[in-house]
Amino acid sequence: MGYGTLDSVLSFERSNVPPSGSLILITDTLSSEGNFLIHHFIANHLKENRHVVLVGFNQTLSHYQAIGKKLGIDLSQEKSKSLFSFIDGLxxxxCSNDTSQSTADTDASSISQSSSPIEDNLRKFYVMVKEVVAEHPVGSAVSLVxxxxxxxxxxGIQVEAVLRFVKNCRLLIEKNGGSLTLLVHGDDILMHDINYELFVKSLMYQSEYILSTRGLSSGYSRDVSGDITIARGPRNNDTSYRTASWHYKTLDNNVQFFAKGHSAGI
Structure with a gap:
């Protein structure tokens, strides 16, 4: 379940899952995709019988199922036990058309005052996420990924609306004693856009843990997939938590993490 070497670096206090109410931000780049971290957190939550709601904008359910099997989890089985739910993001x-329900939801109405169809869709989408989370038992530590x-x-949704969506998702998850895990892209070409930079930095400011993957500055390497930095976010009050930076190598059913300049696992 998950990647043991990554657990030793993160050093969560209980059962290798993030503390209740925390936001874990993953930033990646085109040359060093951070999806393996998404799979790590899903696997660890399910191992501890924590409820997981996965919103997949990036991949289909079959993709997550295939990776899950390599990590020793059967998402179909977890779904049958009501521990796992999947929302096909796009x-x-x-395709959400229930306008009356979305506009009646107080949290959804706060996401954006815009009347544009696409931001109206975001309000409807939040209601859908809220309903799926509510399908899990109250107090069952539902974690949203x-x-x-x-x-x-x-x-085409405005930065402010997306950030309010995140805020509402976090409040929703805090009520359930779970955690919120987000993946966003942090490529330099994107960060040159002032609005996108504001978006990523705002998410960082709200985070307890920030995991960032980047390609090697020296270029492609057969033995190293990239760099990963694990840092304490501004909302994390554990001042003893220290930033760690490692090289990593993705394998078929595992990821190796090791100190820079070394090839042995940590």
Whole structure:
């Protein structure tokens, strides 16, 4: 379940899952995709019988199922036990038509005052997420995972609306004692856009943990997939938590992490 070497670096206090109410932000780049971290957190939550709601903008359910099997989890079985729910992000976002329900929801109405169809879809989409979370037992530590949040910006939604969506998702999850895990892209070419930079930095400011993957500055390497930095976010009050930076190598059913300049696992 998950990647043991990554657990030793993160050093969560209980059962290798993030503390209740925390936001874990994953930033990646085209040359060093951070999807393996998404799979890590899903696997660890399910191992501890934590409820997981996965919003997949990036991949289909079959993709997550295939990776899950390599990590020793059967998402279909977890779904049958009511521990796992999947929302097909793009399909659900563009096909939601229940306008009356979305406008009646107080939290959804606070996401954006815009009357544009696409931001109205975001309000409806939040209601859908809220309903799926509510399907799990009250107090069952439901954790929400969104892969990846950048898609909403690429769809044309304003930064402010997406950030309010995140705020509402966090409040929703805090009520359930779970955690919120987000993946966004942090490529330099994107960060040159002032609005996108504001978006990523705002998410960082709200985070307890920030995991960032980047390609090697020296270019492609057969033995190393990239760099990963794990840092304490501004909302994390554990001042003893220290930033760690490692090289990593993705394998078929595992990821190796090791100190820079070394090839042995940590």
């Amino acid at each position: 399909t659900s976002f563009y 969104i892969d990846d949040l950048s898609t909403l910006l690429f769809a």
